[in-house]
Amino acid sequence: MNIGIVTQVRVTSSRLPAKVLLTAGGHSFLEHHLHRLQETGLPVIIATTTNYHDDVILEVAKHAGVPVFRGSEDDVLSRFAGAARAHELDGLVRVTSDCPLIDPTIIAAGVDRWRSEKDPNLYISNCLERTYPRGMDYEIFSAARLYDAEERATLQADREHVTPYLHQNRSGEMRLLNLPWTGGGASYRLCLDTPDDWKLLDALFEDHAATGLNCAELVEILDTHPELSALNAHIEQKKLGE
Template identity: 30%
Template sequence: MIRVTADCPFVDYEMASGIVDFIKQQQVDIVDLGATLPRGLAVEAISYSALQYIDQHGQEPRHREHVTYYAYEYKDQFTRATYQPPKNRLHPELRITLDTEEDYTMLAAVAQHFNDPYIPSSEVIKYLLEHPEIAALNAHVEQKPVI
């Protein structure tokens, strides 16, 4: 199973395809990312059996709201493999998600520039790096913690 969230409009479909191939080869419960990506580009791969286990055991509110959080909190209960994202995705300073008005302003500027719903995430990153004034629109936003 692949998990992406609705507040991340520029889904990295290229990396998601690579992760699907990776989890099939590794035959593990969950794929960890071996690097920090921009907030909003992470793609998660988790087995159906792991999701069933989480449903039965993850009863805290944070486990119900964030479907895979239990698997990160209790790592030893799942088999795992680490996927190394492409180097051009390794820009954790960027925020490409929609939680605030500032996020919306930045994302709208990116969407308007490309005017294409299928733009690769690598192109979004490249654009933001080349246009720091656009990336700065939401750079100050701090992610709220999981409680």
């Protein structure tokens, strides 16, 4: 079974434009993200847009040895389906590129569980219920269910956010499984969406050697240094459809 990680990337983000190209620890946040994904041993595919602003993503991808699929800027669901078809995937791990510290061991464990279940209608995630810090999120599902969503989903939020049709079980055929975390830190933000997120991530990379740290070690740092987590504690996550 061919399972690949598909990460969505664009530089025209509203709250922090070109955020994935900002740097810390000597590399762009996109480079950090891709390196961590590659540590899973799974194929990694970038799904970006046909917008000329995203041409710059191709150079980063080429340097990292990661293939790129380009599709609709607004219909991200169709973009993911196109990436799956182009790379003949049977199953997908969906992640977003604003997660430069995503833990590859967490993703790998989720994929192992999904493989073992042998159920094409199974959707596995670690964020159906928030137990991990933001920035560790993944979703796993079959290409068959993705193609079904591509054909049937009509709401704008479904098309923009890829998976609501699946994890809200609009088809009535999905089996949902959340894999929780008991290590704490559910209120922490290790994602990159605002300038204050950037401040925290920069501090972690520059002052705390975050490049080589896993989720538990990152949570321990934030537990020990509350002044760090306070940098972006006030940020409200954008709601579905915003």
